[in-house]
Amino acid sequence: MASHYEAPIRRPLVTGSKSYHDVTVDVAAPVEGKANKSWWIVFSIAMAAFLWGIGCIVYTISTGIGTWGLNKTVNWAWDITNFVWWVGIGHAGTLISAVLLLFRQKWRMGINRSAEAMTIFSVIQAALFPIIHMGRPWLAYWVVPIPNQFGSLWVNFNSPLLWDVFAISTYLSVSLVFWWTGLLPDFAMIRDRAVTPFKKKIYGILSFGWSGRAKDWQRFEEVSLVLAGLATPLVLSVHTIVSFDFATSIVPGWHTTIFPPYFVAGAVFSGFAMVNTLLIIMRKVSNLEDYITVQHIELMNIVIMITGSIVGVAYITELFVAWYSGVEYEQYAFLNRATGPYWWAYWAMMTCNVFSPQFMWFPKLRRSIMFSFFISIVVNIGMWFERFVIIVTSIHRDYLPSSWSMFQPTFVDTGTFIGTIGFFFVLFLLYARNFPVIAQAEVKTILKSSGDNYKSLRAKHGDDEKHYGEKVAFSTKNKNN
């Protein structure tokens, strides 16, 4: 059938001669199987880190944020660094599911579910930091516009911090419904395969009674497309607004019009790195190498390379503009970043974010799984340093040299950060065992155009060959489960 045609030059996105049923079995396998020992080990470590983080948070809230390493000069440090880092990581999921959907990039189908999960879990971590930083988190509802009788005054809609509240909550909630809507047919698949009544019940609830009627699918596809159209400007707006937290201030080093695109590129960069970190491991332990192929990793590496280079251009533009502006405070802020007491953070950032992605120009390196994993970790570290550099180096030497100081994190700072990493992995590990981690319904739609068995069928018998019948049966494996 001509409708399944795909140019032969495109490499197959699904390998291993899969039939529709094989896709079902492979995606359901991690959910139906039992967790192995290594899952429990990693889960325990993540849980321990999470509990340690909870301890630090409880200590912070009961004692006050004086437990952090902040001082009068550096009054914003790891809290906001971690916030921006986690929000940035949370950008890849929606980028993959929304922007790549609009651009009709079929390779998103193998990875979009996990990328979206990662987005939601990391935005949750991000949201923790402003709430902890409030000191009295039980008054967190004061950030919503409630009448004066409840709190002190109305919220200030001129403040970028309030824009953040709206941007992050819109982003989190829209990403969540986008993710969940996509999950419905896949939960339904697990529900219909479930053997125990308990499992059937649970997945029945999760699937919202999805039945797969033709009309439901028609609406499903339209909703996905419109949500993608809405989420695309949304994902760009979120980190734009996060960058406004800094850009609308008058602190040298923050007061920069380049911040919005620079932050968005950096967010996509770090998000893809985190997707690579997680999926390189998950495809191995969950036996999903046929769906998350080396090609997927390679394409993500190319995105990392391009966004890393954009970030590099932004770093250099910042330096140029600081010099060209003729403002000596601005010039000093950047000179101090590169050569001051925090030079090591600056150059760690430069090396990790600008230099290391350039290796991805070499096809051999970007197709190497070990190397991709290594670079993804390097990029994650680099992007944390980027936020640290922007925040701490800009304020630790202010206009009054007598108040210049350094920032020393306490165990509470590090503990809270480690705690969020633990929490993130707890959520992701639970997800990996209980959710369909591949959008199997979507993958089935591209099986005939992009499955290797169908591609070789067309190569052998011509593009007009039927995509069903005996010839296909020979080329697909028949599993009997």
Next chain:
Amino acid sequence: MASKVIHALYTDDDILLQAVKKVRDERYHIEEIYTPFPVHGLEKAMGLADTRIAITSFIYGVIGLIVSVVLMDFIMIQDWPQDIGGKPSFSYMANMPAFVPIMFELTVFFAAHLMVITFYMRSKLWPFKKAENPDVRTTDDHFLMEVDASNQDENKLSEFMKNTGAVEIKLIDKNEDH
């Protein structure tokens, strides 16, 4: 409602599409089709009307925009005007640039959430809703076509459905109150 229906199961989307065309050419009535994934061109072949859910989303977005403008105008300009940073809050238009981010966010918020809620209501999807696909294999690799069999010669219809490539035919007596 048809009291008697035929459930014809297929194992391939291309065969299903051809079958839909044949069934409709013979003027049989397709009640419903259950598929494990969106089959491209199926709704056209079945003659389903286009969904209007995107239009609702647009309307919801416009509502969200209006809500955000009214909300911020009331809070910042009418109810408690303040002079923040030497920029007094006397008119919405003059202060509008600072309100653009939230105007945008609320537009998206309303458009996305209300559209998804509309979708869930229209397609009857919510927690504790019982699934209605007649065969559990329709979420795996089977495609089920439900054809109206009341006032039809059942044997002839079954035979016809078999010839369209169905792998399994079931005659279902839909007793309304069982």
